Amino acid sequence: MNEVQYRHAASAAGAPVALSCTGIERVFGGLRALKGVSLDVRQGEILGLVGPNGSGKTTMVNVITGFYPPNAGKVTLFGEDITALKPHRVAARGVARTFQNLALFKGMSVLDNILIGRHTHMKPSALGALFYWWWAEREELAHRRVVEEMIEFMQLQDIRDEPVEVIPLGLQKRVELARALVAEPRLLILDEPMAGMNQEEKEYIARFILDASEARGVTTLIIEHHMDVVTSICDRVVVLSYGEVISEGEPQAAISHPSVVSAYLGERAAKRHQAGSTA
Numbered sequence: 001m002n003e004v005q006y007r008h009a010a011s012a013a014g015a016p017v018a019l020s021c022t023g024i025e026r027v028f029g030g031l032r033a034l035k036g037v038s039l040d041v042r043q044g045e046i047l048g049l050v051g052p053n054g055s056g057k058t059t060m061v062n063v064i065t066g067f068y069p070p071n072a073g074k075v076t077l078f079g080e081d082i083t084a085l086k087p088h089r090v091a092a093r094g095v096a097r098t099f100q101n102l103a104l105f106k107g108m109s110v111l112d113n114i115l116i117g118r119h120t121h122m123k124p125s126a127l128g129a130l131f132y133w134w135w136a137e138r139e140e141l142a143h144r145r146v147v148e149e150m151i152e153f154m155q156l157q158d159i160r161d162e163p164v165e166v167i168p169l170g171l172q173k174r175v176e177l178a179r180a181l182v183a184e185p186r187l188l189i190l191d192e193p194m195a196g197m198n199q200e201e202k203e204y205i206a207r208f209i210l211d212a213s214e215a216r217g218v219t220t221l222i223i224e225h226h227m228d229v230v231t232s233i234c235d236r237v238v239v240l241s242y243g244e245v246i247s248e249g250e251p252q253a254a255i256s257h258p259s260v261v262s263a264y265l266g267e268r269a270a271k272r273h274q275a276g277s278t279a
């Protein structure tokens with residue numbers, strides 16, 4: 001992110017809370033993966049969730065999206081208690097996510113993969129197709145229009161009819177983001193959207209995330225390991241280590257906190273780092 005600075009212009013400081021997680025606990029066998037994690041995402045904000053490998057980031061997202069019910073704690077979305085709702089019910093309330101490992105449908109085109117993102121807006125169409133086929137057709141056309149606009153927004157026109165498995169990883173990640181965005185989410189959760197990307201691909205995705213936030217007002221929670229991305233596009237950052245929040249706040253300050261440096265580098269290396277920076 002050296003060439004272009006993507007600083008997020010919108011300030012969400014005074015905006016209402018979109019997502020609130022309070023005291024989230026999650027245990028796997030004998031392992032306490034989340035130890036009372038609390039965090040808020042404000043409407044229109046891009047919140048970065050960072051932390052070393054195994055610190056509980058994906059587990060937190062799985063709790064929010066209903067994949068793992070928490071052992072304790074509460075999740076609310078725009079004030080509604082969504083704790084432990086099933087994933088499809090969380091999705092129906094306007095939460096869209098992308099996955100750490102791509103979850104696209106092989107054998108289907110880019111366009112059809114993105115169209116699937118509209119499923120929460122589609123009415124059960126079996127009856128419609130039988131008795132009101134013209135209505136079902138009109139509805140399908142409306143969904144296709146949204147998808148075509150998204151294809152243009154994400155600059156995927158040239159590959160719209162390609163099977164997803166033949167396009168490069170960077171573009172596959174873009175298709176996954178497009179699929180999440182056509183759901184018109186109230187909360188967008190991105191789990192490592194830039195994993196495995198080169199610098200140019202990272203910059204593209206960063207721009208799309210910012211554009212979605214600024215032009216469409218999408219509230220975003222992003223797990224990301226690339227700290228240049230985090231400091232460039234996030235309004236705020238929450239840092240996890242061993243299932244606990246160890247730092248939060250303005251991105252640069254939050255990730256420079258000594259407890260974060262030592263969580264990433266280990267105690268001794270952190271002391272050397274500190275000695276070096278004060279020398």
Ligand SMILES: Nc1ncnc2c1ncn2[C@@H]1O[C@H](COP(=O)(O)OP(=O)(O)OP(=O)(O)O)[C@@H](O)[C@H]1O
Nearest residue numbers: 028031033051052053054055056057058059060100
């Ligand atoms: N389904 C599961 N069963 C057992 N243990 C799990 C399960 N999911 C996660 N864990 C454990 O919970 C802890 C937190 O894992 P999690 O994947 O949430 O971390 P993370 O911060 O997302 O890591 P990474 O950055 O490597 O993706 C780890 O110790 C992990 O092994």
